[in-house]
Amino acid sequence: MVFKNYSQKNRPINPRDTMAPNRGIIAFFSRHKVAANLLMAILILYGMFGITQLKRQLMPDFGLELISVDVEWQGASAEDIESNIINAVEPEVRFINGVKEVNSTAFEGRAKMYISFKESVSMTKALTDVQSAVSRITTFPQDIEKPIVTQVLQRDEVCAIDISGPFSEKTLKFYARQIRDDLISRGLANVEFQGARDSEIWVEISSDNLRELDLTLAQVSSELASSSIDLPSGSINSGGVSRQIRSDRLARSPNELRDIEVVSKASGEKVYLSDIANVYETFRVNSSYRVNTEGPSIGLKVYRTRGADSLVSQQAVEKYMTQVAGLYPASLEIVVYDVFSDQVRQRINMLLENGGTGLILVLLVLFVFLNGRVAIWVAAGIPVAFLAALGAMSQMGLSLDMISMFALIMGIGIVVDDAIVVSEHTTTLHRRGMNYKEAARLGAQRMFPPVLAAMLTTVAAFLPILLIQNDVGNIISAVPITLSLVIIASLIECFLILPHHLRSSLKKVSEGENKPRKFDVYFNRFRDDRVLPIIEKTYTKKGFTITATICMLLVSLTLLSTGRVNFEFFDTPESDILLANFSFSPGTSEERTEEMVNEIGRALYSVEEKLTGQKGSLVNYGVGNIGVSYTGKGSFSSDVSGGHIGSFVAELVSGDVRLIRNREFIEAWEAETRLMSGIENFVIFEDSVGGPPGRDIDIRVIGDNLSQMKKAALALRNEMRVLPGLIALEDDLPYGKEEILLEIKPEGEAIGFTAEEVARQVRNSFSGSVAQRFSQDTEEVIVRVKLPGDETENQTIRDIYLTAPDGGS
Numbered sequence: 001m002v003f004k005n006y007s008q009k010n011r012p013i014n015p016r017d018t019m020a021p022n023r024g025i026i027a028f029f030s031r032h033k034v035a036a037n038l039l040m041a042i043l044i045l046y047g048m049f050g051i052t053q054l055k056r057q058l059m060p061d062f063g064l065e066l067i068s069v070d071v072e073w074q075g076a077s078a079e080d081i082e083s084n085i086i087n088a089v090e091p092e093v094r095f096i097n098g099v100k101e102v103n104s105t106a107f108e109g110r111a112k113m114y115i116s117f118k119e120s121v122s123m124t125k126a127l128t129d130v131q132s133a134v135s136r137i138t139t140f141p142q143d144i145e146k147p148i149v150t151q152v153l154q155r156d157e158v159c160a161i162d163i164s165g166p167f168s169e170k171t172l173k174f175y176a177r178q179i180r181d182d183l184i185s186r187g188l189a190n191v192e193f194q195g196a197r198d199s200e201i202w203v204e205i206s207s208d209n210l211r212e213l214d215l216t217l218a219q220v221s222s223e224l225a226s227s228s229i230d231l232p233s234g235s236i237n238s239g240g241v242s243r244q245i246r247s248d249r250l251a252r253s254p255n256e257l258r259d260i261e262v263v264s265k266a267s268g269e270k271v272y273l274s275d276i277a278n279v280y281e282t283f284r285v286n287s288s289y290r291v292n293t294e295g296p297s298i299g300l301k302v303y304r305t306r307g308a309d310s311l312v313s314q315q316a317v318e319k320y321m322t323q324v325a326g327l328y329p330a331s332l333e334i335v336v337y338d339v340f341s342d343q344v345r346q347r348i349n350m351l352l353e354n355g356g357t358g359l360i361l362v363l364l365v366l367f368v369f370l371n372g373r374v375a376i377w378v379a380a381g382i383p384v385a386f387l388a389a390l391g392a393m394s395q396m397g398l399s400l401d402m403i404s405m406f407a408l409i410m411g412i413g414i415v416v417d418d419a420i421v422v423s424e425h426t427t428t429l430h431r432r433g434m435n436y437k438e439a440a441r442l443g444a445q446r447m448f449p450p451v452l453a454a455m456l457t458t459v460a461a462f463l464p465i466l467l468i469q470n471d472v473g474n475i476i477s478a479v480p481i482t483l484s485l486v487i488i489a490s491l492i493e494c495f496l497i498l499p500h501h502l503r504s505s506l507k508k509v510s511e512g513e514n515k516p517r518k519f520d521v522y523f524n525r526f527r528d529d530r531v532l533p534i535i536e537k538t539y540t541k542k543g544f545t546i547t548a549t550i551c552m553l554l555v556s557l558t559l560l561s562t563g564r565v566n567f568e569f570f571d572t573p574e575s576d577i578l579l580a581n582f583s584f585s586p587g588t589s590e591e592r593t594e595e596m597v598n599e600i601g602r603a604l605y606s607v608e609e610k611l612t613g614q615k616g617s618l619v620n621y622g623v624g625n626i627g628v629s630y631t632g633k634g635s636f637s638s639d640v641s642g643g644h645i646g647s648f649v650a651e652l653v654s655g656d657v658r659l660i661r662n663r664e665f666i667e668a669w670e671a672e673t674r675l676m677s678g679i680e681n682f683v684i685f686e687d688s689v690g691g692p693p694g695r696d697i698d699i700r701v702i703g704d705n706l707s708q709m710k711k712a713a714l715a716l717r718n719e720m721r722v723l724p725g726l727i728a729l730e731d732d733l734p735y736g737k738e739e740i741l742l743e744i745k746p747e748g749e750a751i752g753f754t755a756e757e758v759a760r761q762v763r764n765s766f767s768g769s770v771a772q773r774f775s776q777d778t779e780e781v782i783v784r785v786k787l788p789g790d791e792t793e794n795q796t797i798r799d800i801y802l803t804a805p806d807g808g809s
Contacts, residue, residue: 047387195290
């Protein structure tokens with residue numbers, strides 16, 4: 001028998017080549033043309049349908065076993081919040097079934113608590129248990145706001161919208177509310193206000209008028225509350241007709257409040273609120289607001305529904321923005337920035353580019369070493385396997401996100417390796433002289449056990465990730481699942497579809513002219529004369545081979561341990577969002593904080609012109625915030641708030657089209673910013689892009705003495721500033737305000753004053769007495785009775801006029 005063999009040394013067919021039986025599912029599909037092509041068509045259609053159902057988002061959906069409790073107590077210090085609120089709530093929620101840990105933070109005027117539960121606990125029941133536990137507490141201070149208990153849900157942002165123009169803040173808020181309602185009606189899950197201060201109606205009464213009428217702020221507040229009501233009074237049946245009774249005298253505007261009688265004497269004399277008070281609409285004190293280069297602005301943060309496609313959600317926003325142009329004044333500026341779906345689109349394009357590049361490289365390599373027809377069918381197996389995997393992902397509820405795309409990119413090499421192994425062995429058998437039918441069948445049958453073993457090894461290496469039970473495990477669980485689906489799809493394509501296509505290709509080769517290529521001759525000569533002797537020596541000298549392997553392993557470990565090869569658990573691309581936080585000493589006015597925000601904005605655009613020479617080539621948008629700082633996207637920790645705190649958000653053009661890197665821009669921005677006197681903290685850092693939430697590194701200082709903890713934090717900050725690669729460093733323990741302690745003298749006690757009465761009159765003088773709360777335009781409006789601002793700002797606490805319980809002063 002003579003063998004046509006131009007690519008290898010002539011030798012008889014190995015007897016093992018004919019040992020595989022001509023039966024089984026691989027043999028059936030290798031010779032059945034309809035079955036193989038039909039299976040390929042089914043996988044393609046299945047994948048195309050799956051793509052239409054597959055959600056596209058940045059991070060996978062995952063559950064958070066967190067319940068938050070938020071309690072406000074205006075005017076209270078952080079120590080008061082801890083002793084009166086946190087210490088009251090923690091014992092009630094700590095021993096609820098399934099609670100893992102409780103983390104509490106006390107701010108000035110607010111308490112924030114996070115209750116973490118075990119993964120096996122039903123969060124619906126956990127939410128009910130926490131609400132019941134908080135409602136049972138009877139020791140809360142009288143003046144606190146109603147505790148808000150909510151479940152923390154993982155949400156993906158869609159984009160941010162900024163609304164500004166030559167309008168009052170109230171008018172901007174009206175336009176923002178309309179835009180919010182329109183977006184929600186178009187299917188977006190949640191649209192939240194940013195920088196929209198709560199409305200209040202202030203009733204300012206001078207102390208002279210109070211003394212003249214022998215009234216207190218609490219009495220005026222009580223009179224307003226009893227005179228301005230909207231109260232159902234039941235129903236009455238009369239004359240066969242049923243009617244409802246209602247008392248509707250609720251004052252919802254300053255004009256309606258001015259007409260309320262405050263004093264009515266038996267002689268017929270009446271004193272209306274307009275006679276003694278200045279009534280006007282304003283905004284809540286110490287609530288955050290926003291400014292940009294045009295003046296005041298209102299922000300909207302748009303979130304997608306759980307399970308919705310990020311790209312579809314963004315398209316809904318863009319479609320609405322094209323329709324909204326004619327609905328509002330031309331001077332109203334509506335800017336969409338921080339488009340989160342752009343990051344999803346970039347990663348999908350990266351996956352397609354990597355897949356396309358891999359496909360081209362595979363084709364080039366296979367065309368060089370194998371037959372052209374064989375190379376085409378091997379390359380065609382990549383999209384077929386991927387489509388099948390995408391179809392299965394959609395059926396399992398997975399999404400096309402950063403985690404699953406990472407697994408898909410790894411799967412490209414697996415799919416190609418399987419097909420190359422089978423096609424190369426099949427081509428080798430055919431070149432040795434075997435019939436193309438038998439070569440296609442035997443090549444697949446013989447390679448199935450080793451390929452399957454290799455695939456199972458890969459799956460076994462990644463499946464333990466599913467055993468991770470914390471938040472990180474929930475996020476990266478998509479890696480082993482997606483990779484397993486790609487491997488299964490690759491095995492189906494490689495052993496049930498590819499063999500028949502190799503059979504058809506080799507048939508064409510057998511029928512055509514079969515002359516050797518010069519490359520094959522030279523390559524095989526190099527392989528046989530150069531490579532094979534080295535392989536034989538490594539096989540015969542096992543000790544040397546094992547020693548060399550161990551040495552290479554030690555070298556790899558040394559490169560990692562010495563830092564020559566950097567390690568990063570979750571590498572993320574450069575963000576286009578930069579954040580700047582600063583804080584003054586407590587008590588700094590909001591006006592001064594706003595001046596610093598404007599200075600940061602000036603420095604931002606000045607740096608842009610210095611680095612690029614023109615405006616708009618580097619910075620897309622910038623907006624400042626007064627009263628709030630940012631911890632970064634995806635962080636569940638509470639943002640610090642207060643009138644002495646400010647921040648600035650800047651969006652740069654995409655990192656793919658700019659030459660200026662974030663670190664260079666941040667350094668120039670910090671150098672250009674002229675810090676005002678009294679500033680305590682100023683940092684600029686880039687926002688996170690995907691990955692686990694939170695800061696890069698968290699260091700906790702634990703102790704009983706807050707002053708010592710603050711000193712330790714400052715010392716640690718000073719030591720760490722010299723570390724290489726450090727961008728921003730800050731602590732979350734701000735300096736507190738000085739306290740004035742009230743103590744009643746014996747003379748006051750003799751008059752009849754109590755500690756509670758004195759504290760309440762002092763509180764009403766500075767913070768005001770809440771007379772009424774009512775709902776208007778989907779928000780709560782507070783009517784607050786207080787002293788005029790010039791009296792509280794220009795007088796000390798010793799100058800406050802107090803009314804004794806018996807009416808004296």
